[in-house]
Structure formats: structure tokens, C-alpha cells
Amino acid sequence: MGAPRLTAGLDRYLRMGHGAHLAVHGPLPEYGAQELVELARQIGLTGKGGAAFPFARKLQAVIDSARRRRLPAAVVVNATEGEPGSAKDRMLLARAPHLVLDGALLVARALRARSVAIGVDEGSPGVTSMPAAVAERRSRLPIRVVQQPARFVSGESGSLVRGINGLVTLPPSRKVRSSDGGPGGVDGLPTLLSNAETYAQLAVAARLGAEAYCAVGPADEPGTVLLTVNRPGARRPVVVEAPAGTPLGVVLDACGTGPGQGVLVGGYHGMFLDAASAVSAPCSRAGMRQSGGTFGAGIVVPLPEDTCPLGEAHRIVQWLAAESAGQCGPCRRGLPELARAFGVMVAGGGTGAVEDVRRLAAAVVGQGACSHPDGSAGFVRSALSAFAEDVRLHTEHAGCGRRVRAVLPTEPWSPERNAAPAGRVSMKVDWALCDGHGLCAVIAPELITLDRNGFPVISEGPVPVWLTLSAKRAVSQCPALALRLAASGR
Incomplete structure (x- = not known):
């Protein structure tokens, strides 16, 4: 819509190789480190991955840290896209990979960085498109493409750096800044880490200059x-x-x-x-x-009007609980409890169920090792506020009369995008066999609670990866053989 910038040339090329990229965008100018900081400041560039941190401040922090510690810097492109509803970075990787590389190399040269790493999701277009683009460039600076597990928390900055460093791709147990280097940086170096679109925007601005870049959009x-x-x-x-x-x-x-x-x-x-x-x-x-x-x-x-909004939100709260890192209390216990409480509310649990949801959402905020619990709680509170009338219908009449159409996606786009990924399972109960023994709730308390009659209450969502072993133990030790694991969604 309007004159294309990031999408320039895509009306002519399915994927722009380096030659086509230069024909469309022209050569990339050189910038010194402080010149680049000033450009980013003038155009108000912020991170495009969601956090919107000012890029100029992040770049300056890396410059200062590298100078203070007398170390070279590293540059990381966060092209992971664990958000199922997002496809913008995948589009850039697949169709305009050299625009992303331009921005990364612009920064790397200004910082005199030792290396560039590009984190991509397993199975994403970047797995093939980015290595091909790197080969076309023949850059003297080492550029590596690192595949990360296609999970929601894989794109968290600390999680991505750990993955690039060859460690388990999980957020660190305490908050660290990549600009400081040490445990937060690639190979311990002060690290500039930003989103793929951010680098692409920087490459556009470097060619246009601040004044022309700012001619579009609000001041x-x-x-x-x-x-x-x-x-x-x-x-x-x-x-x-x-x-x-x-x-x-x-x-x-x-x-x-x-x-x-x-x-x-x-x-x-x-x-x-x-x-x-x-x-x-x-x-x-x-x-x-x-x-x-x-x-x-x-x-x-x-x-759309014909889907139950709270049912849709419940699916996502379950998914968020399963996508957590599972390494701190809010994720291990808080989010599964929140998902169960939300389900009780949707099923007609009354005003008490709504208060339980609000209480549990408040309890996880500010308590996690990363921002996942806070973001999940914000999603829940937003659903309660935006669909207040539906909350009333569900609490007073046990439903709104609409089915759940599964409009909100739970997997990155593909021809079968809502199919459960290989290995993802959920727990099912055969109520004809269950006798309310209660052993399952002792073995897997994060997954199963008991109702007032002693029968299991189990989330319909996928079992978190880190609780799969507990789920299998609960199934194998059920005295009535009433539990089973099935492919999620079946």
C-alpha cells in the first residue's frame, strides 16, 4: 500500500538474487559506527520483533561495551518467527534476503564485528534462502545461518544467543543483555541483536537518507x-x-x-x-x-462473528502454557493453572471462575525468568476486557451458542498450518473406565488436578514438551487404564 520500500521489486521477482537486488535497490553505502547511530536516531528506528527497543540506544550500548572491554563485537539477526500468526520475516527471508543481509553487514562493518549469525526457524524458508544469499555475496566476514527449534520461546533474545552458542535453546535463568557480552553475547562478545525487519529497514534508510526515509508516515x-x-x-x-x-x-x-x-x-x-x-x-x-x-x-x-471468542482465546492460553520454557514457577505451574481456570470459565464456571482467572493472571506477572508469563497474562486480561459480554454469557449461561472455529493459528503458516507438529500430544480420559483413583494428579500435578468429586481435570491443549515424561508416567501407572496420549487436536 503506497510506494514500496521493503517490498520493492517483488512485483517482478519471486525471489531477488543479488543482481536483481542491486538493480532494484542500488549499492549499499558505507557508514561509520557513530554515523549509523545518528541515522537510526533520526529515523526513530525501533526493533520490529515486538519489543520496539530503540535501535540507536542498542547500537550505542554495543559500541561502548566493545570499547570498554577492548573486544570485537558480534552481530545477530533474529529471523526466528515463533509467532504462528506472523509471516513478515519469512517473507523477507524467502523473497528479499539480501535486504536483511545488507542491514546486518552495514552494522557489522561499522562495528568491525568478528561475525554475523542469522537465527532461522527449522523448516522456514530461511533454511534454504539465506545460505544461498550468503553464498551469492561472497563476504569476507564470516556469516553463518543457525537453525533454531520452531517454538514460541526460541525467538527470545537470550534463548537465541544460547542456541547460537551451541547450548539448549531456552531463555537464560536470569536476565542478561547481549550488548554486555559475557553469558549474554555470542562467544562472550558484545552482541548487537535485532529482528530481521529491523535490519531491512536500516538498509532502506541507509540508501534513502534520514530526510527521505521520514517523508512517509507520522513525524x-x-x-x-x-x-x-x-x-x-x-x-x-x-x-x-x-x-x-x-x-x-x-x-x-x-x-x-x-x-x-x-x-x-x-x-x-x-x-x-x-x-x-x-x-x-x-x-x-x-x-x-x-x-x-x-x-x-x-x-x-x-x-469472524460465527466463532466463540473466549473459546478461541482458551485454545491460545493452552498453547502458550505448552510453549513455555518450563524452567521457572510461573511457567511450570502458573500458566497451566491459568489455562485450566480459563477453561472452567468458558465452560460456565460462574463469576468465581472469572475471578480465578484474574487472580492467576496477576500472580504470574513479573515473576518469570523471561517475559513469556507477562505476555500471556496480558493476552488473557485483554480477552476478558474486549469480550466482556461473552464472559457474561459463558458465566451465566454456560456458553454463547457459537462453536470454536480455530481461527487463531497455533503453528507457523504451511499448507497444513494448524496440524499438530510431530510428537505433540495431548492427554485424554476414557470416562467409562475412570474411577477417580487420583493417582494421576499425584504423578503429574502440573497437568492434572482433581475436581470436588475426586475425578481428574485435564487441559485439552497440548502437553508441554518438558512435561511429556510426566504425562507418560501418569498414563502407564493409571490403575484403571483410563488415560491415554493422542496426537494433539485429535
Whole structure:
């Protein structure tokens, strides 16, 4: 929408090789480290992965740390996209990989970095497209493409650095900054880590200059934004480049869809907007915030009128619990408890169930080793607020009368995108056999609780990877043989 920048040339090329890339975008100028800091400051560049941290401050922190410690720097491109509703970075990797490489090499040369690492999801287009692009460049600077497990927490900065360093791809147990180096950096070096789109935006700005870059979009947030619009019933999402500040309703209309009964913006650590607010909400971070939402990674998912919004949200709360790292209390116990409480509320648990959900959501905030519990709690609170009338219907009448259409995706896009990944299982109960013995709740308390009659209450969602062994033990030791594991979703 509007003049293309990141998407320039994609009307002519399915994938732009290096020659086509240079023909479309022209040569890449050289910048010194402080010149690059000033450019990023002038255009107000922030991280495009969701956190929106100012890029200039991050770059300056790496410069200062490397100078203070007399060490070279490292550069990391976070091209993992564990958010199921997002496809913008996959699009860049698949179709415009050299724009991402331009930004990374621009920074690496300015920092005189030792290496560049590009983290990509297993099975994503980046697995083949990025190594091919690196080979085309013949760069003297070592550039490696590192595959990461396709999980929600794999894109957390500390988790990605650990994976690049050959460690288990999980967030560190305490918060560390990659710019400081040490345990937070690649090979212990001060590390500049940012999202794939961020580097692509920097490459565009380096060619245009600050004034021309800022000619599009609002003064406080210039440039364009990439949005992934997930259309109900469509085979694939649409990635849209639009001037920052474009009303979301205009974007939805261009994609052939509408706001339905509400729109999730920002992904599963984002927020729901009601239909009226969504239509007028500007597609910028400040605009979304003023409209009561959050921009996040630019993920847009309208909920059609014929699906149960709380049922949709319950599926995602279960998924978020299963996607956690499982290495601290809020993730091991808090999120599974929150998912179960949300399910009780959806099934008609009354006002007490709503209060349980609010209490459990508040209990995990600020307590985790990473931001996953906080983001998950924010998603829950947003659902309760945006769909207050549905909360009333579910608590007073045990439902809203609509089925759950599974509109909110739980896997990255593919022709079978909502199919459970290999090995993902859920736990089932054969109620004809269950006698309420209760042993299962002792063996796997994170997965199973008992109701007032002593019968198991089990989440319908996928079993977290880190609890698979507990689930198998509960199944094998059930005296009545009433438990089984099945492929998730069956």
C-alpha cells in the first residue's frame, strides 16, 4: 500500500538474487559506527520483533561495551518467527534476503564485528534462502545461518544467543543483555541483536537518507510497517507493507476482510481490539497504544462473528502454557493453572471462575525468568476486557451458542498450518473406565488436578514438551487404564 520500500521489486521477482537486488535497490553505502547511530536516531528506528527497543540506544550500548572491554563485537539477526500468526520475516527471508543481509553487514562493518549469525526457524524458508544469499555475496566476514527449534520461546533474545552458542535453546535463568557480552553475547562478545525487519529497514534508510526515509508516515514514527493479516477462511496470510499510521480498517479492507467481532493485534503477547476501535486504530506503535492495543510484531487476526471468542482465546492460553520454557514457577505451574481456570470459565464456571482467572493472571506477572508469563497474562486480561459480554454469557449461561472455529493459528503458516507438529500430544480420559483413583494428579500435578468429586481435570491443549515424561508416567501407572496420549487436536 503506497510506494514500496521493503517490498520493492517483488512485483517482478519471486525471489531477488543479488543482481536483481542491486538493480532494484542500488549499492549499499558505507557508514561509520557513530554515523549509523545518528541515522537510526533520526529515523526513530525501533526493533520490529515486538519489543520496539530503540535501535540507536542498542547500537550505542554495543559500541561502548566493545570499547570498554577492548573486544570485537558480534552481530545477530533474529529471523526466528515463533509467532504462528506472523509471516513478515519469512517473507523477507524467502523473497528479499539480501535486504536483511545488507542491514546486518552495514552494522557489522561499522562495528568491525568478528561475525554475523542469522537465527532461522527449522523448516522456514530461511533454511534454504539465506545460505544461498550468503553464498551469492561472497563476504569476507564470516556469516553463518543457525537453525533454531520452531517454538514460541526460541525467538527470545537470550534463548537465541544460547542456541547460537551451541547450548539448549531456552531463555537464560536470569536476565542478561547481549550488548554486555559475557553469558549474554555470542562467544562472550558484545552482541548487537535485532529482528530481521529491523535490519531491512536500516538498509532502506541507509540508501534513502534520514530526510527521505521520514517523508512517509507520522513525524514521531516515520517509514513503513510490515503487517501479517490472517484472513478467516483464507489458505494463507497476507503480508502488507503500508505507511506507518495507516488506519487498520483500510488495511483490512485492502485484504478483503473486515474487523468481525474484534481483532487481535500484536500476536499472542498482544491485545484484542473491539471492532469499532480496530477500524480506526493507526498502524503504528503509538497509534495502537492510544487505541487501547499494542502493535507488537504487526500480527493482525480478525475474529469472524460465527466463532466463540473466549473459546478461541482458551485454545491460545493452552498453547502458550505448552510453549513455555518450563524452567521457572510461573511457567511450570502458573500458566497451566491459568489455562485450566480459563477453561472452567468458558465452560460456565460462574463469576468465581472469572475471578480465578484474574487472580492467576496477576500472580504470574513479573515473576518469570523471561517475559513469556507477562505476555500471556496480558493476552488473557485483554480477552476478558474486549469480550466482556461473552464472559457474561459463558458465566451465566454456560456458553454463547457459537462453536470454536480455530481461527487463531497455533503453528507457523504451511499448507497444513494448524496440524499438530510431530510428537505433540495431548492427554485424554476414557470416562467409562475412570474411577477417580487420583493417582494421576499425584504423578503429574502440573497437568492434572482433581475436581470436588475426586475425578481428574485435564487441559485439552497440548502437553508441554518438558512435561511429556510426566504425562507418560501418569498414563502407564493409571490403575484403571483410563488415560491415554493422542496426537494433539485429535
